[in-house]
Amino acid sequence: MQIKSLVNSALLESFKKLNISPKVTEASEATKPEFGDFQYNGAMALAKELKKNPREIAAEIAEILKQNEIFEKVEVAGPGFINLTISSSFISKKLPEALNSRAGVLVKDEPVKVVVDYSSPNMAKQMHVGHLRSTVIGDALANLFEFLGDEVIRQNHIGDWGTQFGMLIAYFEEQGEEAGKQLSDLEEFYKAAKKRFDQSSEFANRAREYVVKLQSGDKGCLKLWREFIDITLEHCQEVYDKLGVNLDKSCVRGESAYNDELKNIVSQLQQSGVAKESQGAVCVFFENSENPLIVQKADGGYLYATTDLAAIKFRVEKLGAKRICYVVDARQSEHFRQVFDTAKKAGIAGDDVQLEHIAFGMVLDKSGKPFKTREGGTVKLIDLINEAIERAKGFIKNADEYTPEEIENIARVVGVGSLKYADLSINRTSNYIFDWDKMLNLDGNTALYMQYAYARINSILNRAGEFEQREPILSDELERRLALKILSLEDVLLKASKEAMPHLIAAYLYELAGMFMKFYENNPVLRDDVPQEIKQSRLVLAKATANAIKTGLKILGIEVLDRI
């Protein structure tokens, strides 16, 4: 349920009654526990505007808020802060909702059609560490939007139309009979082709000719090209399955899919006057930007930008998207700013369409340098995943009680979960320092901590057996705050969705787990001396906590286990 919006609507009601219109219309979370649950700071600013005493205004607002049953306490403090405490009986009454399959979170009234563009591997190459963040963050966002009720279309905009294919085809032709076998290791094949390309200008020229042939629809070239794509996609699918990422063939719509549309995009831009010719190329100029966006090269070829514009057109017109999120590395901010600007100017995306670049920073090693293998090469994503799984095995307690399959599964859930959570728990805009020891750790804000907390609560619930799931008695402040936290899940999810910030969810889960641990430390649940009624009520809190953790982690793409 949305606690915060209840508070906010209570505020709005009071403004209406007092016939005032403050700039700040929303409450924020209290900065300190002794101030209550929420605080409203708008009275000071309004007082200045009206040239009145801030405490007086605050008192007037507070007087009205006091009549609302959701508040237990409304106090004016300091220069004019209004401190709000949610009523325990209200929290208690609402808490059983958090036990349902959606952890009490409602489905949005007005769902939106959202495209999330993420992962985007390059064809004919292995996925590497650079794809990790896009894949993991994009998938979490897609899950989040979906959970809240939006209609989500996952798009994997694969790089399947670059000049590298000319190189690959040329090399394939050159290798003759042997070539077919070599394809099984496409990575090596690519490297060999690249080496040849760099060394021989004659070969390079041939490669360029093949690009032209391919793009003009040569059947032989297309067949080979198709084969390269299929092999790579199989590799990618293996990675997605292992990561538990919800991408499959139906999400794939690569650059090549927009090929036929590129010509139209350019002429549309020219006809509307958005683009014009400069030094032989077709460009879009911007007021403040010195560099134009080039949509057609002097030699007639099209570019990344052109494809992106065609993709926007497709997503708006054919898919009906109202929000399009590009989960792409921060280095491309300028590119997207220009592409979005152009799409808006040219009417490819109307005012009702929201275009967002969900930028993220780089993956660095402990010394702050780009994350590489010891030899200085790029780290293959599949190797990274496998290492995470291997490392996770060390955290399984009583390993001899499990079958080898169970061990594999637990290690996968923990290892992959840790890999994802480490990425998702920090603000995506910063660079991300990759550290095995930090991510696979029981201490701190890690997947393991969350998964362990879940397993432990689960164990309490199992030992407790059946119990009645009714309104809990909130016997102390710890229980009241824990319950309120559980009910705040929806507020957090909505904020994370609006800002496309998965780390807000992780931060919430960590706080929730921390609060539960504190509660559990102080308030015994299963001990014999606990009265039945209290035991019952604490079990309800435990169950609701576990449910919120499970729901939150699932949105982040992380599984939980009943036992670790």
Add this chain to the structure above:
RNA sequence: GCACUCGUAGCUCAGCUGGAUAGAGCAUCUGAUUGCGGUUCAGAAGGUCGCAGGUUCGAAUCCUGCCGAGUGUACCA
């Protein structure tokens, strides 16, 4: 050169639509606890929020300048 992002505790990070004494975790120190499963608990210490101005009753948060790091910068994706 220009543009963008970033600079918060020893480390990793929150906080940034302006609000009360700037918060976590790790590491360090002191005490309690052998407890419902290993994430214990309480407390201490740790900060000129890069620097300097400005706006404001109030600035880590907004504005300007500077310093430092990173990234991008006309036909790659």
